[in-house]
Amino acid sequence: MERGKLEFVVGLFVLVGILCLGYLAIKLGKLELVSGDYYELTADFSSSSGLKKGASVEIAGVEVGRVKSIVLNEDQAQVVLAIEEGITVYNDAIASIKTRGIIGEKFMGLSPGGAGDLLSKGGTIVDTESGIDLEQVISQFIHGNVE
Amino acid sequence: MSIIQGIGARVIAQIQEMGAMVLFLLRSFGWLFRPPFRLFQITKQMHFVGYKSTFVVILTALFTGMVLALQGYYSLRKFGSEGLLGSAVALSMIRELGPVLAALMVTARAGSAMTAEIGIMRITEQIDALETMAINSLQYLITPKMVASLISLPLLVALFDVVGIGGGYLVGVKLLGISGGSYWSSIESAVEWKDVYGGILKSISFGLIISWVCCYKGYFTKMSAEGLGKATTESVVLASVLILVWDYFLTSVLL
Numbered sequence: 001m002e003r004g005k006l007e008f009v010v011g012l013f014v015l016v017g018i019l020c021l022g023y024l025a026i027k028l029g030k031l032e033l034v035s036g037d038y039y040e041l042t043a044d045f046s047s048s049s050g051l052k053k054g055a056s057v058e059i060a061g062v063e064v065g066r067v068k069s070i071v072l073n074e075d076q077a078q079v080v081l082a083i084e085e086g087i088t089v090y091n092d093a094i095a096s097i098k099t100r101g102i103i104g105e106k107f108m109g110l111s112p113g114g115a116g117d118l119l120s121k122g123g124t125i126v127d128t129e130s131g132i133d134l135e136q137v138i139s140q141f142i143h144g145n146v147e
Numbered sequence: 148m149s150i151i152q153g154i155g156a157r158v159i160a161q162i163q164e165m166g167a168m169v170l171f172l173l174r175s176f177g178w179l180f181r182p183p184f185r186l187f188q189i190t191k192q193m194h195f196v197g198y199k200s201t202f203v204v205i206l207t208a209l210f211t212g213m214v215l216a217l218q219g220y221y222s223l224r225k226f227g228s229e230g231l232l233g234s235a236v237a238l239s240m241i242r243e244l245g246p247v248l249a250a251l252m253v254t255a256r257a258g259s260a261m262t263a264e265i266g267i268m269r270i271t272e273q274i275d276a277l278e279t280m281a282i283n284s285l286q287y288l289i290t291p292k293m294v295a296s297l298i299s300l301p302l303l304v305a306l307f308d309v310v311g312i313g314g315g316y317l318v319g320v321k322l323l324g325i326s327g328g329s330y331w332s333s334i335e336s337a338v339e340w341k342d343v344y345g346g347i348l349k350s351i352s353f354g355l356i357i358s359w360v361c362c363y364k365g366y367f368t369k370m371s372a373e374g375l376g377k378a379t380t381e382s383v384v385l386a387s388v389l390i391l392v393w394d395y396f397l398t399s400v401l402l
Contacts, residue, residue: 006191010197013193016302017197017303018302020306029338029339030339054339056336
């Protein structure tokens, strides 16, 4: 095979391979090469049990961002949210950890509020609701402590 | 007495062989950084290891993805969670089956040919001829093959993953009637960068194993037709076994 043609097919192979790698890494692996279009908000929860890094943040069921990190901060779980630029969240917003279905994954539901001031980059959502501990609810039900 | 002597001789021979293999690897890599850089040799080897393997890789990937979707559907239906089929196919593809199956296919297709090619050159004294012409045989023959395998394997594995997930889509969505949206969204929510990264790391190390074992076996083949046949068999068996064993250790470390 002549040299030019050989180099062409190898180049084609490498290009297709890199395209596949890029698809896996960026589309499926959510690798962020440029992180420009997001701003961060923090929210403190008494328990973030079940919530994972990368879980989606939703307003009215529409995905508007992701959970960026979860760390312990003075007995509370400090959750950092990366919200898309252009989504407005006010300081009376409520962040709650919800479950998709009964055994589904945990995600963050936001009701953005509206009465207070606009939350800027790095702002803190004060009003939070931790997820329902299903086992506790069931045990309360079984032991008859439901009010 | 002679039994103990026999065991000792075996062990010493094994350790010597392992040492020779490591030295062979280090020498071949050492030659990578010394001129003349034989870039066209690398391109040629990538054509052989990478481009020519695409057909067989696409074929095996398609059927692997399809059978995964079929099997996954069968077991997930028992829990009424067919919606998770996409993540089941994609995770097993990206984390495990893609790297291992693609590496095994490349071993069978390209690895055996590498051993045979280098072995023939050894038997017909072409390697000695190269040395006589002051061309280092390691640099001319082995280093390009190793570099080409290291670059080609991750690309082939990425192709395998994508085609496999596509094959799963064909069977899961078009044949078994799962909704396409839930297939893709379950993939996107389940697959993390960690999974993709682990798969890439695995594929690179498999590329090293394949070229290393197959070139070594060919380079040090016995000077007979029988010896060459034995070297080819040994290289394919040893490379395949090493891939599976190394895969287990790498998975347990990466998990």
